[in-house]
Amino acid sequence: MLLLETDDVPPADRIELYHTVATGAAGASSVEHEPGERFRKRVETWTFGPVVLFATSGSGMRYWQTARHLRMDSRNTVSVITQPVGRGGFIWNDHQRAVTSDDLVLTSKSAGYWETRWSGTGTSVAFMVDVEQLELPERVIHNAVPLIGRSPITPLLLSHLRALHHDADRLVDTVGAQDIGGSTLALTRALVASLAQGPQQRTVAEETLLIRVLAYVRAHLRDPGLTPAKVAAIHNVSVRSLYRVCEEGGVSLEQWIIRRRLEAARRELVAPEHAHRTIDAIARSWGFASPSHFGRRFRAAYGVTPRAWRAGGGTPARTVN
Structure with missing residues (x-):
């Protein structure tokens, strides 16, 4: 859904209207626009169950959120961001990195100061979920922010985000939109859990095993050699443990695979x-x-x-x- 196209707005009203739209969609924040550039922004959004997807394109900008912004709107969210057009940057407290179409950024309002930016013409695609939806301790989420590039789930989630953005208009009104959001949420949770450190690592890994298994299976449905034995080996568990986890989650793995292959x-x-x-x-x-x-x-x-x-x-x- 198109939220804003500044070319359709009188020039004198464009910046103020963009600020209003950005705050209403993503919560309290601060925005600074690149000087010397003709201001232009296009903002689109789509809702898939618990996940809200955003695409923002146009002239250069700097966008940031702080603990003060969290206190202003009281909604604590986790965001996953990529930069399909242009070269951007990300700052989280003392951590800095470049962001391109091959990168993902993870952040949370409660994790401290964070900022994204790009110069010249660019496009940012992101999705946002409430922290409570991840069902993970906030310290685990915060610890994952600078480590996202190390997770084996990151390429999977990046591919999923690209595909979701590409087909968002077609998918958002389908009966499967809620399930798509649930899958996106599950992949995000699996990514964060894969980066858990210290004594909690084993607990989080065990709690999220089914999520990670189903995310892996969903990404490899085309593989004719996708068997329970292969899935178990990939996740470093026995086939017996894999079946137990699936049974506890109400999932018959072979039937789950067949149903999704048939639907595809x-x-x-x-x-x-x-x-x-x-x-x-x-x-x-x-x-x-x-x-x-x-x-x-x-x-x-x-x-x-x-x-x-x-x-x-x-x-x-x-x-x-």
Whole structure:
């Protein structure tokens, strides 16, 4: 949803209106605009359940939040930020770093002073969640801020954020928007947990194992060799422990994988950009080595064959749990 396009606003009102929009969307903050540049800003936002996604583009700027801002609006949030256009910078207390399209920034209002910036024309994409949604101690979140580049989850979350921004307009009004937000939240929690240090490291790792497992599986659904044994080895646990964690979380891992592979294949069967591909090719690309097995599972799940689903252009059908 477009919140602001300053080209549509009288020049004298642009800066004040941008400040109003930025504060209303992300909470109390301070903004300074690059001198000598023609001021221009475009702000878009989308809500996916617990996650609010923002895209801000335009002329150079400096944006910061402090403990004082937290006291002003009392909403404590965690933000994850990347810079798809231009070269930006990030400051957290005494920690400084450059930010490009290949980087992620993690920060929290309660973590102390933090600042993002870019010079010239740039675009920042970020999402924000309430701290309470992460269900992690704030000190664990704060400790993760300067370490985000070390997490094996960071590339996964960055890829997810890019894809979410690219398809935000299409996805935001779908029935799966809430689940997309939940997945984004789970990946963020897994990232922070992966950076836990000291005595709490083991506890946090155990508490978030299922989240990390499902995040890994979701990112590797196309791998035909995705087996419980492989997943367990990647996460340094036994297959027995993996099954126990999944059972405690109410998840049947094999069925969870198959359901999401089927749903992904079902979408591609009727997507115009995949019209040139055969049904078997789509099935194989989502880990189904046997066309007959794919056909049986598809019909059991949706009450229609893959060929009929494609021919009908995606006619809604019942789902069998």
